[in-house]
Amino acid sequence: MTPPPNTARRRRGAGTPPKPAPRKLGAVRRSQLVTTYGVGSMVAVDNESFIIAGIDTWDVSEAVSVYERRLSHILGVDSFKLPPAPDPDRATGGVVAHRFPDFYSCPGCKVLQRFYKFNSEKGRARCDECSEDLVPSRFVIACDYGHIDDFPYWKWAHRDVAREPGKCGGTLTLHTDGSTASLRSVVIKCDCGVPDVSMEGAFRAQALRDLGIRCGGQTPWLSNSLPERCDERPRVMQRGSSSAWHPIMNSALSIPPWGEGLYALVEREKLIGASEEIVRFHFKNRQGLLDKLNASVEDVIEVVKAFEEREVSPEDGDVPPTRTSSTLRQDEYKALVRGRKEEHVAEYQPFVCEAPDGDLTEVREFGIAGSMLVKRLREVRVLSSFVRGEAPSEADSENRHARLSMSDKTGWLPAMEVIGEGVFLELDEARLSRWEKNGAVRDRADRIRANHTALLRERAGVGKAGTGKHVESHVTPRFLLLHTLAHVLINEFSLDAGYPASALRERLYSDAEMAGVLIYTATSDSAGSLGGIVAQGEPDKLASTLRAALARAEWCSNDPLCMESESSGAGSVNLAACHACALLPETSCESMNSFLDRAMLIGDQTGTIPGYFADLP
Structure with missing residues (x-):
């Protein structure tokens, strides 16, 4: 990553120095610039913090193009590009990063101020008074529309004093005594004489509203951008919090x-x-x-x-x-x-999918209509936008999705491609239709559906009035069954095939005309195409795997609490599912470990709910 030239610093007794040349920061993998450290996210480099700049500042003159026609139609771009790699000999090219947050503190003299006031030497973040390495601010403020700014330390320290911002003439200092792990031990002082103030209470919903602080519409990841109009109330976040950046990803398989x-x-x-x-x-x-x-x-x-x-x-x-x-x-x-x-x-055929040679009779006894060995597949994953605060959902307005560039005419989006393999299972439609019409099954699924609908309605109110979309929950017995089946199979494949669960991924196909699940390798290196997963799709192994996976699903170490749970998971959109039985690393799940219920597979302990696989011998 290469930052833009720093703004000029005024040193004691000196004029405005020339702008320093860009310097090379750290290095992250290309895939991380799509999934983890994408545009608008913050990344720590040594004792400094930066925000990844918009794609219109990236040097993509030699970037590798990634083509996926079906997905480019949906996203309205001509192509996708791998994040560029920097020149190995010079600090040029690559991905640009801007310094953010702007406030730093010195652990020696305790001064808390903007970075340029410390007069650090080029390429270092060090206090020129006490030669201590600086520490970037732990706290930022952000709104649900992606805007982000420095925490208003001066207003927080002078909240009980009627003074104009910055007019007290004092210097802010930050003190941490380490006596407790709470924010009470983080104290902001100003030598103008106001009482010391701790950071306790800064994360309250009304904390910034009480100070009269509204969103300033700041977009520090976009170069030379002007503040945008925003009526949202910002919230305080920790710089490294997962809620500070949620990527909005789109993906597609390359098919003929x-x-x-x-x-x-x-x-x-x-x-x-x-x-x-x-x-x-x-x-x-x-x-x-x-x-x-x-x-x-x-x-x-x-x-x-x-x-x-x-x-x-x-x-x-x-x-x-x-x-x-x-x-x-x-x-x-x-x-x-x-x-x-x-x-x-x-090179010219990224998709090879064949039926296994063996007899599928034993597999069909599980209610599986057929299996396919996906010996070669290619998935393209694209970063199309991001949000802050609440995780993205179907109820979000498109206005909540933050821009990746100043211009809408870049014609491309950052992407990565995964070359791997997988196993596809198609459920027996006739048997599935009979099962999902059962009243007890539908009633149990309706409990999750009602919780999800309530969550969507709450999320639809996030943001400006009238901009949220009202979307009904997509949860059905079929979807819960397919999703939970995918999770227990991934856990079983990780034991049998030697892949960690985080290296496998699910892709669900569920609607009135589809009932299938694809489990495939999700790594972006050659380890994803060694044949280990395809071998698990052979009929004899697949039948053994299904039997073992369902046997494990029958009992959880948290039972009976897990099976009898009225709701679980974020947003109460799970039932019988916990970390001891059905949850996966979030990189493996399309729905962030939501919409899971083991009862859909094996039934409940009272026999009231008939599981899809409950009648197996």
Whole structure:
């Protein structure tokens, strides 16, 4: 990461010094710049803190493009790009970061002030008076619309004194005696004579309102941005809190024909929209590229036209327009059920999905209609926005989603791609339909649905009046069953295949016409395609795994409390699910460990709720 030039500092007896050259900070993995340290997030580097700048400041002149046509249609961009890597020999290129928060304190002289006032030497965060390393402010204020600013220390210290901000002439100091772990031991002092004030109570909902502080609309991650109008009440957060930055991620699997064969070739050679003459000229001396795919220039021209039309059926070898996330999942489900034999090398065929050779009779006894071995898959994950405070939900207004750049015309978004493998299971639709019509099953699912709907209505009120969306809960018995099944299988696969649970990921397909779950490797390195998960999909192993997973689900070390729980989890959207039985690392779950209930699998202890797998011998 490379920060922009610091603002000029005024040293004693000196004029304005020249702007220093950008310096290289730390290093993070490219995938982290999409998932963990994306635009607008704060990252600690040694004893300093920075905020990742908008994508319009990134040097993407040599960045690798990532293509996923179906997902780019939904997000309205031309392509995606891997976060750029910096020049290894110079502090240039890479991702830009701005210093934030601006307030630092010195553990020696205890002074609390803006960073530039410490007159630190270039490339260091050190007090020039006592030569102690500075400490960035622990506290910031942020609103639900993504704005973030420094904590108003002066107003907090002078809250009981009628003075204009900054007019007392005193110097703020920060003291921590370490006597307790509470905020009471963090004390702010001003040598103008006002009483000392601790940070206790700063996190109260009314704390900033009592000071008359409203959101200033600050967007420090956007270069040269002006404050935005915002009527939100900000809240106090710790700089390293998980609530200070929630990424909004979108993902898609690469399925035929996009990203495969000639479609992949046209995208990589940047021929979308090219005329016939340009295509012919492009391949005039490059016939070797076409020979790899056993194709001609005329075939390429037809594919270029298909990109423009986007109107034919996938069964005929083309793809219809995909404009919503639900149709994206439907396309993936059809591709997983249909399968795809290997025809090209991995470079030109990221999706290989085949039925196992063995007898599926024993597997079908579990109510599984079929399984597919996904021997090769590619997932593209895109950072499209972020929020602060409450985690993102279906009820959020799009106005709550913070911008990644000053301009809306960048035409690209940061992304990463995962190459891996997986196992896809499709449930028996007839058996599933009979089960989910059971009154006891529906009543139990309605308890979670009611809690989720109440949560969505509460979230819909977050933000400006009238901007929140009212969205009904998507929870159904089918969804709870598929989701809980995915969790217990991931836990079992991690024992049998040797992968940690955090390296596996679920992808659920649940609506009136879909009932399937894909479990696949979620790592972005070669360890995700070693064949360990595909081997678990062979009929004999799969039947053994299902039996073992369901046996583990029958008893939790927290039973009977876990099974008899009226509600659990954040937002009370779980029932019989806890860390001892069904919860996973949050990187593995699409829903942050929500909407889980073991009773949907094996029934409850009283026999009132029939589990989908309860009748197994």
